[in-house]
Amino acid sequence: MKKADDVELLIDVGSSEEEDDDSLHRAKLKVKTKDDPNKELQEQQIEDEDDDEDDALAIKPIGVEPTSSGSQQVGQEQQDPESNSNIIPENNSQRSANNLEANEGRINGIQNQPTFYIRSRTATVNTAALKDDVYESLDYDVCDNVLFKEEQKRTDNARFNxxxxxxxxxxxxxxxxxxxxxxxxxxxxxxxxxxxxxxxxxxxxxxxxxxxxxxxxxxxxxxxxxxxxxxxxxxxxxxxxxxxxxxxxxxxxxxxxxxxxxxxxxxxxxxxxxxxxxxxxxxxxxxxxxxxxxxxxxxxxxxxxxxxxxxxxxxxxxxxxxxxxxxxxxxxxxxxxxxxxxxxxxxxxxxxxxxxxxxxxxxxxxxxxxxxxxxxxxxxxxxxxxxxxxxxHGLNNFTFTGLFNLGKFEQPLTFEYFELPIFMLFGVTGGLLGAMWNSYNTHINRFRSRFIKFKFARILEAALVAVIGVTLACVMIFFINDCRPLGNDPTDYPVQLFCEDNEYNAVAALWFQTPEATVRSLFHDPPGSHKILTLTVFTLVYYFLACLTFGLNVSLGIFIPTGLVGAAWGRLVAMIIFYIFPEATFLSPGKYALIGAAANLGGVLRMTISLSVILMETTGVETSFFFPLIVTLISAKWVGDYFTEGIYDIQIKMSCVPLLPWELLPKYKGLKASQLMSSPVICIKKCDSAKYIYKVLRRCKHNGFPVVEDVQGNNRENGRVCGIVLRSQLIVILLNSFYEEKKHFWEKEVSIQTFRNVYPRYPSIDSVRLPNEKENYTVNLEIFMNPSPVRVSQCDSASKIFKKFRALGLRHMIVIDRENRVVGIITRKDFLYK
The missing domain is CATH 1.10.3080.10 (Clc chloride channel)
Incomplete structure (x- = not known):
């Protein structure tokens, strides 16, 4: 007998990638051994054995889905074999797992077939689907099983509620x-x-x-x-x-x-x-x-x-x-x-x-x-x-608002009607700068993920960025001569440096304090506190440093640097306009610093209502100023969305997290459930053997299994759906030996609390030991399964399915035919990586 790793199963698809997704392909299976690499077995058919209890676990090519005509359709995904054993991936398909062993029974007369490692040449099409296999879905859908209903009956009274x-x-x-x-x-x-x-x-x-x-x-x-x-x-x-x-x-x-x-x-x-x-x-x-x-x-x-x-x-x-x-x-x-x-x-x-x-x-x-x-x-x-x-701080009244204290404006912020176009232009500028920032930061982080992989290198990178920041700040302080009288001191640490007596260096004042204090200074400094050159260079340097810093292996937020850059260029624009038009008395540097901060935040984060309220509450501006803020933020969001997504959404995509969007992606509109679903599906009978359940959990990594009844023989795929059971539930059942033959021992003790006690770190199947004497025991899932899973017809539209999936927070959705038989299953990844 050959060792498992001596055999490799290749799937050769005889069609080009340019062919229509709906075209049918015939898979050629080639088996190569290390002893004789020239020996090939083409068009090898690996079939299920109906008389073997493990027929549902028979070897099937990963990514090959049966169609109604009996041909094979090649999918785009397969299990990542490098995934951590403690993390149970929720594979996009409910197909057989990557490393399933061959049937212990007879296949074509050969005993003890070796394990086949299945590899598809189309697997590279969907690398994102492979990466996101480390992420599981949460069970936001309530498991409405018998145990849950019993608890509801016991607690169905006003006092408990x-x-x-x-x-x-x-x-x-x-x-x-x-x-x-x-x-x-x-x-x-x-x-x-x-x-x-x-x-x-x-x-x-x-x-x-x-x-x-x-x-x-x-x-x-x-x-x-x-x-x-x-x-x-x-x-x-x-x-x-x-x-x-x-x-x-x-x-x-x-x-x-x-x-x-x-x-x-x-x-x-x-x-x-x-x-x-x-x-x-x-x-x-x-x-x-x-x-x-x-x-x-x-x-x-x-x-x-x-x-x-x-x-x-x-x-x-x-x-x-x-x-x-x-x-x-x-x-x-x-x-x-x-x-x-x-x-x-x-x-x-x-x-x-x-x-x-x-x-x-x-x-x-x-x-x-x-x-x-x-x-x-x-x-x-x-x-x-x-x-x-x-x-x-020893204050007599409660005046300390929050960690991000921007200070209160002494004079009410007012605006004229002709300033609204200026606010919109600020928003457009913020949207453009935010889109550029998001794009540059994305490229930098992709470079990090490709080339800075060693842990020690990530620490050195953080130290290097700190050195760059200090160096640029010192260069600014040394070469820009911006001295101001001490009477207008906006900082707690005035540095004289090269200035005369009773003067301080305004450039050093921007750096010798926390970023929050710098934002506060830009909002509330009196006119003439900075030179145009000072704010110009400071804006460019801080824009660059913020782009370089966000993505380092440190714990830091993006709100402060984004708002600080916006406040700097907002105040700068007000100073330039006032320099050109000295009679423009409506130009308050603090007001336009606030508008600039809002524009830049909207361009990077793409939020509107919450940012308006946060800026109003942190600065104490009147509610009448909400309109300029919201106009600026909406303009920034619209312009920014035209080029890139918000920075948080970009980071989520770079992490390959299968985040469900608010709306169905356009490419899925017009599709049906039969085109979305993954099949064939591994099912479990309502009363099934402990041995079969144990082998299912050992050999595949799926997290949900349809429960079927009216099964003819051992062909579970033809059974009628009567519920769904989660992997975590099955492991708890096996660990606690909830077998039908021993029901009189545990029937009165089992409750929904039995499963809650091990939440959220459910044990893995590795912790389960199934002795030989318990292999033939029966597990009755009637009281454990969810008898009302969400089911859809294979003819339902993708838009309708997505709305249900999104609104109910589902993890699995079973696709059935007219006779209530399982034909496929849909998970969130089918809406993203199909």
């Missing part, structure tokens, strides 16, 4: 409080460490560089100090992200958005993720990288919500035995949405903006009650942060 509703409100309030406290834990170290850093650098510059005496001669020492104070924290944060928890890289918003869309992102809501995220944000901001702490707060809030709502910690293996009724994906999703909103509210001091941000950018499913609870979590988070930070 009121208690459960009160618990929901309590959880959302706790989410708001804890998220705010974590925001304080992040903000206070950043503020204190940044103060120490910039005070030291200011003193170093003042002590080593004397005005008009050997200018630049001793600037090297402060430069080296600055570089060291940047490299050390950046390397520390990058090392934590790279070696401890890579999922914490970036802002976290793409991951949260994917999770709320129904994708299970590995390790996204673990306690270790939260800890590394918090420390990583502190080190990156203190290190001076171009980024902010506001974006990661949404991720932090999501982790807090996921942890509190489950009443247990899988990291510390501790079950507090509370909130058990909320241990499923459907309930957990709602709490995570509230946590993301609370995080944004804490970051900006904007409860309404936080709620709108989560709904506009992150949420895929919501209802009226969820909106109310999310708003309460946002209000509690913002209020708690206000109390703690106001007490920390």
């Amino acid at each position: 009121i208690r459960k509703d009160i618990l929901r409100w309590i959880i959302f309030i706790q989410i708001g409080v804890v998220t705010a406290l974590i925001a304080c834990v992040i903000d206070i170290p950043i503020e204190e460490l940044s103060a120490v850093k910039y005070t030291f650098l200011k003193n170093s510059v003042d002590n080593n560089v004397a005005a008009n005496i050997n200018p630049g001669g001793n600037l090297v020492i402060p430069y080296l100090y600055w570089m060291g104070l940047s490299i050390v924290p950046v390397v520390l944060g990058a090392a934590l992200v790279t070696y401890v928890e890579p999922i914490t890289a970036g802002s976290g918003m793409p991951q949260v958005k994917s999770y709320l869309n129904g994708i299970k992102i590995p390790r996204i809501v673990r306690i270790k993720t939260l800890a590394v995220k918090a420390v990583g944000v502190v080190t990156a901001v203190v290190g001076g990288l171009v980024g902010g702490k506001e974006g990661p707060m949404a991720h932090a809030g999501a982790v807090v919500a996921a942890g509190i709502s489950q009443g247990k910690s899988t990291t510390f293996v501790k079950d507090f035995r509370v909130f058990r009724a909320f241990r499923d994906d459907h309930e957990k999703r709602d709490f995570v949405l509230g946590g993301a909103a609370a995080g944004v509210a804490a970051a900006f001091g904007s409860p309404i903006g936080g709620m709108l941000f989560s709904l506009e950018e992150a949420a895929s499913f919501w209802n009226q009650n969820l909106i109310w609870r999310t708003l309460v979590a946002s209000i509690i988070s913002s209020f708690t942060l206000n109390i703690v930070l106001s007490a920390y």
Whole structure:
């Protein structure tokens, strides 16, 4: 007998890739061995054995789908054999798995056929489908089985429903409080460490560089100090992200958005993720990288919500035995949405903006009650942060709004009707600059993914970017002479440098403070605080650094640098117009800095309503100024959408996450279910043997199996659909030995709580041991399966199917014929990679 890896099965399709997708191809199967590579067996037919119990697991070519005429149609996908064994991919097809062993029974008279590794030459057509196999879908559809209905009957009373509703409100309030406290834990170290850093650098510059005496001669020492104070924290944060928890890289918003869309992102809501995220944000901001702490707060809030709502910690293996009724994906999703909103509210001091941000950018499913609870979590988070930070800063009243404190405009912001075209032009400019930024950043990140693969290289890259930032800042400070009187001091760390006495260097003032403080300065500095040359060079340098930084292996958000670049060029445009038209008294630099920030944010993030509210709440502008903001943001979004997608959507696509869009992709319109579905389907009988179920779970990685009845012999594919059962349920059944022959032992003990206790880290099939004496036991799935799965006819349109799939948050959709027999199955990946 040959070893399994001595045999290779090739699929040779005798047609060109240019042929119509509906054309039928005949697959030629060639079997080569290492002993005799010239020996080929063409047109080998691998058939099922009807008299063998494993007939549904017989070898079938991956990607070859039977058609109604009996011919074979070659698909575009196959399982990634390199996927982690702990991650169960939800393959786009319900075809046989990649490494299925040959039937243990007889195939063409040959005993113990070797394993066939199946490879298709069309597999390269769909590399994205292979990459996204590491992602599973979440079970947002409630499993309405017998156990669930029994629980509903036991708890079908007003007292239980009121208690459960009160618990929901309590959880959302706790989410708001804890998220705010974590925001304080992040903000206070950043503020204190940044103060120490910039005070030291200011003193170093003042002590080593004397005005008009050997200018630049001793600037090297402060430069080296600055570089060291940047490299050390950046390397520390990058090392934590790279070696401890890579999922914490970036802002976290793409991951949260994917999770709320129904994708299970590995390790996204673990306690270790939260800890590394918090420390990583502190080190990156203190290190001076171009980024902010506001974006990661949404991720932090999501982790807090996921942890509190489950009443247990899988990291510390501790079950507090509370909130058990909320241990499923459907309930957990709602709490995570509230946590993301609370995080944004804490970051900006904007409860309404936080709620709108989560709904506009992150949420895929919501209802009226969820909106109310999310708003309460946002209000509690913002209020708690206000109390703690106001007490920390020694304020007599609660005036500390949020982490991103832009300050209040002293004078009301007004506008004239003739300024509306100017606001629209700002929006168009922001859309163009945002589209360019997204495009450049995408190319840089693709370069990173191709060439910067080693972990140590990623840490060196972060350190290199920190060095580049410090070097460019020093070059600006050295070559641009922009001195201002100390009476107009906009910074806490005024540096004299080459200026006269009682003057400070305005260029150094832009760099010797946190990015939030720089945005605040651009909003509120009096006219004449900067030269046109200063803001021009600063805008270009910061635009470049932001594009270079976003995508590093560090925990940083994109909101602050994007808003800062927009505020800089917005104020710059106002200064240029005022220089040309001195009589234009309506030109307020602060007002146009705010409009520029909105335009740039809209061009990069592509959000409108939530950004308008956030900017209004963080700056305290009147509601009458909402119209200029929304006009600017809509213009920026429309122009930007013409060229590229928003940065979060781009990052999701680069990660090959199968995110369901709001609308069906145009190329799928006009298709039917029979053209979308994957087949043949591995089915399980309502009363099936433990041996068969065990082998199915061992040999394939699918996460859902149609349950059939009225099966003729062992040909399960011809049975009538009576339900669907999940892989996680089958593993729990086998682990607990819920066999029909032993029903009197477990019948009274089993409940829906049995499955919730192991949520969310369901055991793998590797933890199941099936002794020989239990192989012939029967598993009755009647009380475990979902008896009402969503089914569609093979003639239903793709548009109709997509609406159902999107609205119900489905994971699987069974395609049936007129006799209620399974003909195929549809998953979310069939809408993306077919």
